[in-house]
Amino acid sequence: DSGVTQTPKHLITATGQRVTLRCSPRSGDLSVYWYQQSLDQGLQFLIQYYNGEERAKGNILERFSAQQFPDLHSELNLSSLELGDSALYFCASSGQGNLETQYFGPGTRLLVL
Amino acid sequence: GESVGLHLPTLSVQEGDNSIINCAYSNSASDYFIWYKQESGKGPQFIIDIRSNMDKRQGQRVTVLLNKTVKHLSLQIAATQPGDSAVYFCAENKGTYKYIFGTGTRLKVLA
Numbered sequence: 001d002s003g004v005t006q007t008p009k010h011l012i013t014a015t016g017q018r019v020t021l022r023c024s025p026r027s028g029d030l031s032v033y034w035y036q037q038s039l040d041q042g043l044q045f046l047i048q049y050y051n052g053e054e055r056a057k058g059n060i061l062e063r064f065s066a067q068q069f070p071d072l073h074s075e076l077n078l079s080s081l082e083l084g085d086s087a088l089y090f091c092a093s094s095g096q097g098n099l100e101t102q103y104f105g106p107g108t109r110l111l112v113l
Numbered sequence: 114g115e116s117v118g119l120h121l122p123t124l125s126v127q128e129g130d131n132s133i134i135n136c137a138y139s140n141s142a143s144d145y146f147i148w149y150k151q152e153s154g155k156g157p158q159f160i161i162d163i164r165s166n167m168d169k170r171q172g173q174r175v176t177v178l179l180n181k182t183v184k185h186l187s188l189q190i191a192a193t194q195p196g197d198s199a200v201y202f203c204a205e206n207k208g209t210y211k212y213i214f215g216t217g218t219r220l221k222v223l224a
Binding site for chain 2 (some may be wrong): 104
């Protein structure tokens with residue numbers, strides 16, 4: 001158990017809908033990262049937050065957004081969902097430094113029908 | 114569980130033998146590297162890391178080797194066990210808070 005929690009574990013929705021994925025980092029970790037993992041793309045970095053502020057952006061679509069709250073939990077919002085958004089979405093957390101190890105949560109499996 | 118990366122390169126190893134998983138990284142400025150293990154249906158799990166000022170680092174049954182000249186990273190697993198069956202990813206970081214992950218290698222341990 002990495003100490004990172006994610007909910008829900010599974011999510012099934014329809015095209016055009018909006019969903020919110022939730023992540024709680026390890027105790028004491030200030031950084032939260034979001035990744036998308038699909039069969040043909042591997043792990044793709046989406047976005048990072050540090051202590052409530054956006055710190056780095058990766059291949060995140062404009063239909064996706066994220067935020068980190070004062071209690072350090074984070075939410076990833078996916079809107080206008082398309083079939084191709086079906087994937088595993090992982091959250092990871094790390095400490096303060098930029099070379100800190102990332103610890104991953106169990107992921108949320110999203111299926112868009 | 115689901116299969117991650119159906120078209121991943123696969124390494125098949127006999128139980129008890131040593132495994133060597135290789136990774137070519139992309140950026141010569143990367144200064145921190147991690148190996149992750151991902152079992153079916155689970156998130157990536159940290160195995161071992163190494164910084165660019167080192168060539169080798171050993172953990173319990175695992176060793177990571179870094180060759181900066183050819184931008185190559187390898188993970189050696191000693192006495193491979195059935196529980197080692199998983200997909201293994203390398204990740205690199207060049208100090209920008211952004212990790213770049215390799216595509217992964219599937220390790221199959223044969224009984």
